[in-house]
Amino acid sequence: MKKVMLKQYGDVDVLHMVEVKSPQPAAHQIVVKTAAIGVNDPDVVIRQNGPFPTMPAAIKPVLPHSLGEDFAGVVTAVGSAVSRFAVGDHVIGMAYMATYAEEILLDDSAIVATVPKNLDLVPLGGFYLGVATAYAATIRDGQVQAGQTVLIHGGAGGVGGQAIQLAKNAGDHVIATGSAKQAAYMQQLGADETIDYRSQDFTQLVQDVDLVVNLTGPKTLAASYPVVRPGGRVTSVNGLIDTAETKRRGITGIYSMGYLSVQELETVIALYSQGKLTVRVDRTYPFELEAIKQAHRDFQAGGNTGKKIIVFND
Template sequence: MKKMMLSQYGDVDVMHLVDVDRPTPADHQILVKTTAIGVNDPDIAIRAHGPFPTMPKKLKPVLPHSLGQDFSGIVAAVGSAVQRFAVGDHVVGMAFMHTYAEYILLDDSALVATVPQDLDLIPLGGFLLGTATAYAATIRDGQAQAGQTILVHGGAGGVGSQAIQLAKSTGATVIATGSAQQADFMQALGADKTIDYQTQDFTKLVANLDLVVNLTGPKTLANSYQVVKKGGRITSVNALIDPIKTRLRGITGTYSKGMLSVEELNQLVDLYRQGKLTVPVDQEYPFELAAIQQAHRDFQSGGNTGKKIIVFQDQD
């Protein structure tokens, strides 16, 4: 089988495809034939600069290694002790740092869920990471509820597009920031109002918010405390909360991590099945080296609306 590997960090040309033996699952493992994977921020950052300094030691990859987190596929083989999955099951899941491969080997206790076989697996390849992060920031930590007014920063990206939908599903009023070109896209996802971050100052347009979900950087976060009402909440996924500012303003701040239980994943899959949650696909790329490199270039260029998905061709 083919697998994308890194032997050093840097520009897209450090990625290369190798032929390796297809793994055989042990008693408590499953082997998934990969259908599609999402291109995500960690792929770009780790490929370019190596593991994040804040990563726990046990999670830090060591060269040579692959990339990738979320995936969809079909179970190709199961170990003798596996009960949760069967050959032929359609699944979505997470496999930290090794989804850029035609087959993925996982423990049967991994964050994987079956999905109905009538669902298209291609968009589901980019479902889990963005949805998990959005769920943590919006529902679990943000405690979004009906009647609230919620601001989502970076509403057009892979995480933001999910955060808008999740916030809207609670019955909240949703405001989202993005570029003017992304406004129609964010409104189609459920945003009641959009703010052009390039030409408008959100601090002059909104106030007394119940929740701010920051999916951008530290500068936006620093300016967001002032628009949250006393007793409100602010969550952030890529910039640390300032505990002094939250305490002075009487608000709750949480640095959100997209860690899900299998039960939570099944709940999100059910929302997807009901059509209450979708994965907007920006562009698809075949699992070929030049196309993978281009997917990384396109992601880095910014202005993303939805997910970039790498799609695997049928293989023996």
């Protein structure tokens, strides 16, 4: 099978396609034929600079290694002790630094769940990481409740789009920041108000919100504390919380990590199946080296609206 590997970190030319043996499952493992994968921030950042300094040792990649997190595919082999999956199951999930490959080997205890076979696997290839991060920042750590007001920074990206939908499903009034070009898209997802971060100052337009979800950077996070009501919350996936500032203002701040339990994954799959969550596919790329390099270049260019998806042959 074909697999993308890194032997060093740097620009897109450090990506190499190699031929390796197809994996064979042990007793408690499954093999998934990859249908589609998402292009995500960790892929680009790690490819450029190596592992994040804060990564736990258990998941910190060591060269040479591959890339990729979320995926969709079809189970093609199961180990003798596997009962949760069967050959032919359509599945989605998380396989850290392992999805840039035509086949993925996973333990049957991995964060993987089946999806209805009538669902298109292409958008689902970019579903997990965005919804996991959004779920953590909005539901698990954000603790949104019906009737609250939520400000989401970066509402048009893969994570932001899911955060808007999750907040609306929870019954909240949603304000989202993005560019003027992205306003209509954010409104389609359910944003009640949009703010153009390039021409408008959100600190002059918003006050006393129940939750701020920061998906952009430290500068935006620092400016967000004053718009949260006393007793409110701010979550961040990009920029560490200033604990002295949150304590001074009487608010709760949490740095959110994007993961889902299998049960949580099944919950969001149900919402997706019911049409309550969607994935906008911004662009697809074939699983070919030059196309993958272009996907990274396009992601790095910024202004992403929806997901960039790498699609494998049938």
